[in-house]
Amino acid sequence: MAIHEYDFTWATFVNCTRTTENKRYNFVSCLSKTDAFVYVIISYRAALQLEYAEPFCSFLAMTPIKFDPEQMKRNGNIISLEHPTTDVFQLLKHGFSVPIYSRGVSSISGCLKDAAITFLMKTHKVGIFFPRVAFASTELTFVPCIEYDHIPSSTWLSYSLWVLVYIAQILIGLSILGRNVIAPLAIFIFLVHKLWREKKSVDAVEKFLRSQRALAPTRYAYTDLIAITGHFREKLGQGGYGSVFKGVFPGGILVAVKMLLSNSRCNGEEFINEVSTIGRIHHVNVIKLVGFCSEGSKRALVYEYMPNGSLDKHIFSATGVAGRRAFTWDKLNDIALGIARGINYLHQGCDKRILHFDIKPQNILLDRNFTPKVSDFGLAKLYPKDTSLVSMSTTRGTTGYIAPELISRSFGVISHKSDVYSFGMLLMEMAGGRRNADPRAENSSQAYYPSWIYDRLTQPKISEISTTFDISEGERKLCVVGLWCIQVRPSARPAMSKVIEMLEADVGTLEMAPKPFFSSEEPIPTISVSCLGSSSELPAISEDE
Structure with missing residues (x-):
């Protein structure tokens, strides 16, 4: 009592x-x-x-x-x-009344029962979404129950429970603090940082556009693009940097409007690359940049319209394996020559050497006469013509077309020969009418087309091959030139000007290329997978190696 x-x-x-x-x-x-x-x-x-x-x-x-x-x-x-x-x-x-309290609890189980009832009552009052408050109230019910009812051997237990209560209350306080203070503060800091990055990106793009105002193509407002595309009604395609829509200028001139994603990386670097490279280029085999738009986070590029789409839609069948060809071998050779001339112009025909770093069928567009045009300069870099060594901070390109030296310095120096390698892989796919790497090929030996075709071209006298293997002169020319272009060492690859000569020459005058792959007798340099995403610069080494 x-x-x-x-x-x-x-x-x-x-x-x-x-x-x-x-x-x-x-x-x-x-x-x-x-x-x-x-x-x-x-x-x-x-x-x-x-x-x-x-x-x-x-x-x-x-x-x-x-x-x-x-x-x-x-x-x-x-x-x-x-x-x-x-x-x-x-x-x-x-007088006065004297209240007498008798709990009638004589065991720990009774105190636990009272604590459970308190928890349910508190949960009902504060709501199931605030269990921390109910739990704290339950703690303050259970421990005094043990103390006041003098349960045998409860002294040490009550001390231990009080310690646990204090620890639990501290944790509850921290969780409430984290939810109501730290979490909103973290979200606020994240939003401020994101806004700062976006503003920094916009500032970098605007600074560049002002400096290039005299040389850059026409600048359009975002409302102009809405009118040109009819509220972005007809979508032509979608890529890693955004979506492409069909547009019409007054007078019926067709254009393609490429809307860049607002979360594009590198502070608008891909946008600046496009405007600074294509904006000053005028070549029949390079896509023409008609104009651009930059309003805050909304950025777009306006190109001449290519009605026949990209090359990959014509050289690959629907199943991804060799099938009926859309072009004759002469036409394929003409397309290859056009692409080579466009790349050579980038390397030699401008004030500065432009390295594309992403030559592939998807980036070769065809006009109404199937004239090829090199496009998508989002990964391009400009360098002085006398620069033979290029230092890069990140790996650039697309898997299957990327040159070995862009992955590891063990293979050689990064230079204009890196574009030559990508062009060689493109030639091999044009010749085979299929992807170079095809795990669904009928025979395992045909899974990698460059290796398979090299063996056929260098071993024609074997009886079992000569009876089943037949190759046209057009395919042979594209394959031989392609094999020269995909040599592992950059120094063994021809320049694009030499590639043009080879494509214009008769196939009988072309010398067979060395084997461009590692044979079983040659050591294979170790390539770390992590280097694909490394941000450290790749050291340049001599091209004579």
Whole structure:
């Protein structure tokens, strides 16, 4: 059993040396004298704290009484008596009730049961989405239960539980702090950082466009693009950098509008590359940039329209294997020559050498006469013509067409010969009418076309091959030139000007290329997969190696 001061209403008698206007003090005239004034102070559910008493009053007595709303007027914590002299003695006569608490709990299981009931009640009040509050209330119920009911051997248990309670409350506090303070702060910092990056990207692009204003193509507003494309109604295709839509200029001139993704990387580098390279190029085998748009995060490039799409749609069958060819061998040779002339112009015909780094069938577009045009300069780089060594911070290109030296310095120096390698892989696919790597090939030996065709070209006298292998002069020429272009060492590859001569020459005058792959007798340099995403610069080595 336990009695607490909060269970009673208290009457405190004080003796003052003079009168007071304090409304808490009820004057008792029958107990007062000329120089001693007796007051009674009624306090509800708490005993009077003596430090709050008037300094000229002294304590006489204190006793519990029963709260009687008929005789007492309560205004907040202030309780006054209508007739203090008579009322106070009437209240004393009534006495007071003593509450007796008996929990009836004699085991830890009983305390756990009470704690569970408290948790359910608190959860019902605060909601199931705030279990931390309910759990904290449950802790404050379970531990005092063990202490107050004097469960045997509970002292050490209660101490341990109090430690766990404090730890749990600290964790609950941290979780609430993380949810209500740290999480919003982290989101705010992320949004500010993202906004800063976008602003920095826009500033970099605008600075470039102002410096190139005299040389750059026409700049269009975003509203102009909406009108040109008819609200982007007809979609021509989609790539890694955005979507391409068909547009019409006044007068019926068709264009292709390439909308770049707003989250494109490199601070708009691919956009700057396109404008700075194609914007100053005028060649029949390079796509023409008609104009561009840059408004905040909205960026677009406007090209001349290519009605026959990209080359890959014509040289590959629907199943991805060799089938009926869309072009004759003469036409394929003409297309290969056009591509070679376009790349050679990039390497030699401009003020600066332009390295494309992403030559592949998807980036070769065909006009209405199937004249090829090199496109997509998002990965391109400009260098002085006298620069023979190129230092790069990241690997560029597409798997299957990327030159070995772009992956590892063990193969050689990065230069214009890297584009030659990609062009060679493109020639091999044009010749085979299939992807160079095709795991679905009929025979495992045909899975990699360059290796398979090299063996056929260099071993024609074997009886089992000569009876089943037949190759036209057109395919033979494209394969021989392609094999020269895909030599592992850059120094063994011909320049694009030499490639043009080879494509224009008679196939009988072409010398067979060395085997461009590692044979079983040659050591294969170790290539780390991680280097594909490395941001460290690839050191340049001599091309004579």
